[in-house]
Amino acid sequence: MSDPYEPQPEHKFTFGLWTVGSTGRDQFGLPVRESLSPVQLVHLLAEVGAYGVNFHDNDLVPFNASKAERDQIVSDFKKALAATGLVVPMATTNLFNHSIFKDGAFTANDHKVRKFALQKTMQAIDLGVELGAKVFVFWGGREGVESDATKDPALGLKRYRDALNFLSDYVIDQCYDLKFALESKPNEPRGDIFLPTTGAMLGFIETLDHSDMVGVNPEFAHEVMAGLNFLHAVAQAWEMGKLFHIDLNDQNVGRFDQDWRFGSYNIKQSFFLVKFLEDVGYTGSRHFDAHAYRTEDYEGVKDFARGCMRTYLILKEKAARFNADQEIQELLKAINADDGSMSDFDGEYSPEKVSKLKSHQFDIQTLSQRGLMYERLDQLTIDLLLGVR
Numbered sequence: 001m002s003d004p005y006e007p008q009p010e011h012k013f014t015f016g017l018w019t020v021g022s023t024g025r026d027q028f029g030l031p032v033r034e035s036l037s038p039v040q041l042v043h044l045l046a047e048v049g050a051y052g053v054n055f056h057d058n059d060l061v062p063f064n065a066s067k068a069e070r071d072q073i074v075s076d077f078k079k080a081l082a083a084t085g086l087v088v089p090m091a092t093t094n095l096f097n098h099s100i101f102k103d104g105a106f107t108a109n110d111h112k113v114r115k116f117a118l119q120k121t122m123q124a125i126d127l128g129v130e131l132g133a134k135v136f137v138f139w140g141g142r143e144g145v146e147s148d149a150t151k152d153p154a155l156g157l158k159r160y161r162d163a164l165n166f167l168s169d170y171v172i173d174q175c176y177d178l179k180f181a182l183e184s185k186p187n188e189p190r191g192d193i194f195l196p197t198t199g200a201m202l203g204f205i206e207t208l209d210h211s212d213m214v215g216v217n218p219e220f221a222h223e224v225m226a227g228l229n230f231l232h233a234v235a236q237a238w239e240m241g242k243l244f245h246i247d248l249n250d251q252n253v254g255r256f257d258q259d260w261r262f263g264s265y266n267i268k269q270s271f272f273l274v275k276f277l278e279d280v281g282y283t284g285s286r287h288f289d290a291h292a293y294r295t296e297d298y299e300g301v302k303d304f305a306r307g308c309m310r311t312y313l314i315l316k317e318k319a320a321r322f323n324a325d326q327e328i329q330e331l332l333k334a335i336n337a338d339d340g341s342m343s344d345f346d347g348e349y350s351p352e353k354v355s356k357l358k359s360h361q362f363d364i365q366t367l368s369q370r371g372l373m374y375e376r377l378d379q380l381t382i383d384l385l386l387g388v389r
């Protein structure tokens with residue numbers, strides 16, 4: 001029998017070169033794995049059954065590469081994509097690693113750094129589009145401060161906006177079929193990063209010149225780091241038509257940015273997230289922005305990558321069961337039961353409705369004493385997740 005949890009192209013599972021390519025280097029320790037080339041990583045991803053591969057400009061082309069080196073690398077990479085059938089749905093720019101970005105890129109206080117960041121991003125956009133990317137992610141890891149003495153946050157936002165407006169115009173001018181997805185994070189590597197949550201990003205996007213081509217790329221770990229409910233951030237983005245991409249991983253609240261294997265820690269949250277994405281019919285990439293534990297060799301990296309996809313598919317199956325579970329559905333129906341007596345007050349505002357609603361007598365006692373059976377519903381969910389249903 002074929003494995004029902006085996007990834008298929010239609011699942012749109014993608015990984016960044018930097019994810020399976022992580023060598024395990026951290027703040028306190030050296031790399032634990034040799035670094036693999038982009039071509040080797042494409043083959044690794046094909047072996048585990050991924051659909052696509054995403055990259056930062058410098059994951060593929062080193063910062064100081066000559067034009068000839070760039071062209072050679074891109075040509076080798078294209079051959080690997082053709083040989084494996086992997087696609088590149090998303091690309092991004094590394095605006096955080098090089099020391100020139102120590103005070104940010106688009107929001108740096110040095111005007112020259114701000115313009116260099118634009119130049120680098122236009123080149124990264126060209127590279128991404130050349131390889132087929134339709135979504136371009138902006139993660140402003142260095143856009144922020146350690147001390148508010150150093151930068152006016154309102155000025156920071158103005159600079160951020162100017163940069164994104166300029167780059168949107170560039171994309172339009174080049175006739176590229178490309179959308180932008182902004183990714184938030186509350187802190188790390190900066191003490192405070194501007195636009196720290198998906199909600200903040202969604203508000204900011206509405207102030208952009210070409211807000212229609214800009215959405216968000218929420219990341220599970222980043223919302224959890226801020227102590228927030230990731231699903232609620234995703235739902236808000238979806239509801240606004242702004243869920244252009246998603247970074248799936250896992251995270252223990254209150255810790256550093258852990259970027260763990262998807263579903264490895266917050267099982268219930270991950271379940272409701274998968275259920276949401278599947279129920280609403282999200283059609284974008286399911287991108288895993290995570291990396292293997294530092295204890296692993298490359299066999300462990302494959303275990304990690306397979307695990308992300310497998311857990312997603314297990315949770316997807318659980319979501320279908322939840323939707324088909326008679327007891328759960330009857331409970332939900334009872335919880336949401338409506339005798340229709342309020343429908344007169346629905347719909348458009350009118351002075352008649354106002355006077356009727358104002359004079360309506362509600363049975364306050366019955367309404368307040370009603371038990372909602374949420375304990376039962378949640379336990380049924382837990383039973384289902386733990387495999388006893």
Ligand code: GLT
Nearest residue numbers: 018092137139183219247289
């Ligand atoms: C970096 C960061 C991620 C971003 C990547 C895209 S880079 O690994 O931690 O959350 O999505 O720039």
Ligand code: MN
Nearest residue numbers: 221222257259
């Ligand atoms: Mn992260």
Ligand code: MN
Nearest residue numbers: 183219247289
């Ligand atoms: Mn991310």
